[in-house]
Amino acid sequence: MNNLDKIPPYMLPTLLASVPIAFIAVHWAFYKLLQIAKEKNLVDNPEARKLQKVPVPVVGGIAVYFGVLAGVLAGTAVMMQAGSGPSAMLLPLMVTMTLMLYIGAMDDMLNLSPQIRLLFQIVAVLALIYSSGRCVDSFHGLWGIGAFSWWWGVPLTVLAGVGIINAVNMIDGVNGLSSGMCIICCSLFGVAFVWVGDVAAAMVAFSMVAAQIPFLLHNVFGIRSRMFIGDAGTMIMGVLQSWFVICMLRSDGPGAALAQYGESNMIALSLAVLSVPVFDTLRVMFTRMFQGHSPFNPDRSHLHHVFVDAGVSHGITTLCEVVINVIIMCIWALAIVCEANLDMQLYLVVAASVLLVWGTFFLLRRSKQHPSPFVRWLIRLGDTAHDHHHWWEKLQEWLDAPSKE
DSSP, X not given: OOGGGGXXXXXXXXXXXXXXXXXXXXXXXXXXXXXXXXXXXXXXXXXXXXOOSXXXXXXXXXXXXXXXXXXXXXXXXXXXXXXXXXXXXXXHHHHHHHHHHHHHHHHXXXXXXXXXXXXHHHXXXXXXXXXXXXXXXXXXXGGGOOBOOHHHHHHHHHHHHHHHHHHHHHTTTSTTHHHHHHHHHHHHHHHHHHHHTOHHHHHHHHHHXXXXXXXXXXXXXXXXXXXXXXXXXXXXXXXXXXXXXXXXXXXXXXXXXXXXXXXXXXXXXXXXXXXXXXXXXXHHHHHHHHTTSOTTOOOSOSHHHHHHHTTOOHXXXXXXXXXXXXXXXXXXXXXXXXXXOHHHHHHHHHHHXXXXXXXXXXXXXXXXXXXXXXXXXXXXXXXXXXXXXHHHHHHHHHHHTTSOO
């Protein structure tokens, strides 16, 4: 059967309604929240392990949530008009994202302890599992494992969900990185959902993409208009990515249909899409535990830290990490084209992630004192992008114009 036959006719109208509405909603709310944050001093202040030099407003997660919610509502209205009705999965997902928004906002304002954050994250993932009736319950043939019981599925889903939430939270360190990584991850998952005809999941994925675009632009190109998404934003991004992984690894989800295409490994796909945040976080947490520290003890050992310490600009750091993520995804796709079996797809993704994510970290750390030619080129590239480029200055002026000093 031609795969286009699986795509419902209302897929395109739904996306054409949800994506622009999500973008417009965030753009409308952005400057209002920015001004409120400045007036109420809701900012992220500089400290030893952080890379910004001045206080930056940190309420962007509210704008992201508002945009995604507006996009989902607009898309659902189109689905209703097409006679489809809203997906039963949307309510549990949006309620869980609301819970994570609240937890993240409390963390931004009160600086919750790692133990309290972890407890709330576990509760949120369990709430998502039991309210939706879905969890990771199939490896789709990897190592000969198909569907398995919830006795294994629930703890595995909690472990994966909490891990992804923290991985997404921990990469939020340089301008545009978390939003840029979220854009690429949600875009890749969104394409997969379109491929198998899952309208609701595709709608949420691309609504999140649209909601993140203003943050990428303002945080990379703006100065006065920069606003961090904060823990509130990374929490909702993390739980959404966790939900996408559940979709890929449940026995009755879109991943089951996608797994039939070229014998695709859905675990390898999920790891490839989230390769940079997951493998960087794994390295950081294992290193901290090896040194006798808590895995949640904040420090300056993330990949983005060594990029900046080596003299690479924030924008080029974001670009490099996104490119690494895309390369790993392309390696998985190439394995499919070459008809690699399920096991080999996973091994290739893990090997590529270790080589590119961990390898880049150690290369940059060694280059801190004696930069390699490649690192020097990255430094010059960042300097060239910022120095005396008329288009850059015009974009910066346009983005900063509605904001006040």
